[in-house]
Amino acid sequence: MIDFENIVDQELVKKILSGALKKDKLAHAYLFYGEQGVGKWAMGLELAKAVNCENKKIIPCQKCNICKKISRLIHPDVRLIFPLPPLEGKSESQKEAEKQKLIRNLKEIKTSDTYATLRFFKKTTISVDEIREMKNHLNLKPNEGKKKVVIIKDIENLSYSGANSMLKVLEEPPGDSLLILTTKSVDRLLLTIVSRCQLLKFSLIPKDFIKGELEKRLKLSSKKASFIANISKGSLGKAIYLAQKEGPLAQKKAKDFLKLCFENDFSETIDFVEKVSKEYTREEVLELIDGCILVFKDLSSISFGCFFSEAEKKEKLKDKDLELLRTFFKSFSQIVIGIREAEKTKRAIEQNVGVDLALLAFLIKLKDKKELMVK
Ligand SMILES: [Zn+2]
Structure with missing residues (x-):
């Protein structure tokens, strides 16, 4: 057999x-x-x-x-x-x-x-x-x-x-x-x-299979596994990478990326986008955006208590970058907009829109939201 x-x-x-x-x-x-x-x-x-x-x-x-x-x-x-x-x-x-x-x-x-x-x-x-x-x-x-x-x-x-x-x-x-x-x-x-x-x-792996594997291999909770299965788009390898506990690189980079978007003026943002689109491969940019989605998830967990256990929440509260980003994403709907725009950007890049244009549009949308908040 x-x-x-x-x-x-x-x-x-x-x-x-x-x-x-x-x-x-x-x-x-x-x-x-x-x-x-x-x-x-x-x-x-x-x-x-x-x-x-x-x-x-x-x-x-x-x-x-x-x-x-x-x-x-x-x-x-x-x-x-x-x-x-x-x-x-x-x-x-x-x-x-x-x-x-x-x-x-x-x-x-x-x-x-x-x-x-x-x-x-x-x-x-x-x-x-x-x-x-x-x-x-x-x-x-x-x-x-x-x-x-x-x-x-x-x-x-x-x-x-x-x-x-x-x-x-x-x-x-x-x-x-x-x-x-x-x-x-x-x-x-x-x-x-x-x-x-x-x-x-080899076809993409159905979400339910990925969710099951994350629960089995990495002992993730059902909610967390489901969230990661959703954003990993049929790749178990990517799901494992995104789920790894020790603050994966994608999230660290995403936090830097988002902080830069909110803390600096526009010309610096453009410089940064240029640098990323020159130095990163398309996959790395997609990963960076996945990282942003995970950061948005963390923000919603800390502020609105979804996805995490109390212990995990406590751990996340120690993160200085997240603390800063929380001041920019105060309502649940703002976080939802962030996730939606990130998903749109991923789709655009997958459909071969230039990385620099797609990233710039993403950052402008996020910055726009910030300006609306200030008003
Ligand atoms: Zn054998």
């Missing part, structure tokens, strides 16, 4: 892959595509376990040595490739040390939760060297498992020379190997790569 119990939803993908496994008709290369945080990476690992698992009755069993090693991301036959930011360091050995450190951190995040999303605030790439090393890896016989597997995260970050090198592997996959490529969008890839893979689309 094939049981992808670690995968949330994605029934169609599970059905297709289970069918192929049963008939022993897996493709050599898969391209998993869909939004960030919907389970592409997690499914890559489960598939790597399924083809190598030692159990005969249920695969992947999660209990055998091979399944366990793959879960811990230390199986020698399963190679994992992540896009990395530019490496800092003067000498080659320093760069290599930096690279190993980054990979260790990434693996730590992914072993803590396979749905956790990885974030870099710089442009990332997969270099041609990675693809060369991957080829060497595939040319060797499996060490412990039955099949060599390579999982490449966010293949759209592949460098041009890397893509060329990759094409050759896809044309003639060495021996008994399985390649799993993941991407957010097929549109950003070379057609020659796409056409050599079997495509599997």
Whole structure:
């Protein structure tokens, strides 16, 4: 029996892959595509376990040595490739040390939760060297498992020379190997790569599933889980990121962003918007706005007692930034307007309105509200 119990939803993908496994008709290369945080990476690992698992009755069993090693991301036959930011360091050995450190951190995040999303605030790439090393890896016989597997995260970050090198592997996959490529969008890839893979689309995860997972994984209250499930738009990875307890970066940045909007004059606001739209990727801006929604939620909780327990409220009351922002959002309807405008801004950015324009419009709406309050 094939049981992808670690995968949330994605029934169609599970059905297709289970069918192929049963008939022993897996493709050599898969391209998993869909939004960030919907389970592409997690499914890559489960598939790597399924083809190598030692159990005969249920695969992947999660209990055998091979399944366990793959879960811990230390199986020698399963190679994992992540896009990395530019490496800092003067000498080659320093760069290599930096690279190993980054990979260790990434693996730590992914072993803590396979749905956790990885974030870099710089442009990332997969270099041609990675693809060369991957080829060497595939040319060797499996060490412990039955099949060599390579999982490449966010293949759209592949460098041009890397893509060329990759094409050759896809044309003639060495021996008994399985390649799993993941991407957010097929549109950003070379057609020659796409056409050599079997495509599997990962859909957005229904809100109720996300809510359930947040309650189970992070022990969130039903109300809080429901709120975060609503704003994470079908991505469990994003929901986990937004729900993490220790004041996630998105909220800290959002507080700075909102404070700036209320404390400074307009020209400074414009400068800031310019800076953000140059330095942040579209996803980071969307995250910043999600952060604003979470801040609005905190404000409504402190002032009007929704969402939080008394203990959580007490904790939030110590937050100086929130205290300041409370002076600008005094009524419940003002907070609702804030949330509504944030949602509108997100939609505009998702529909490809320029980030600078969308952010500026958002801030003007919020500032407008402030001026109305002063009158
Ligand atoms: Zn197993």
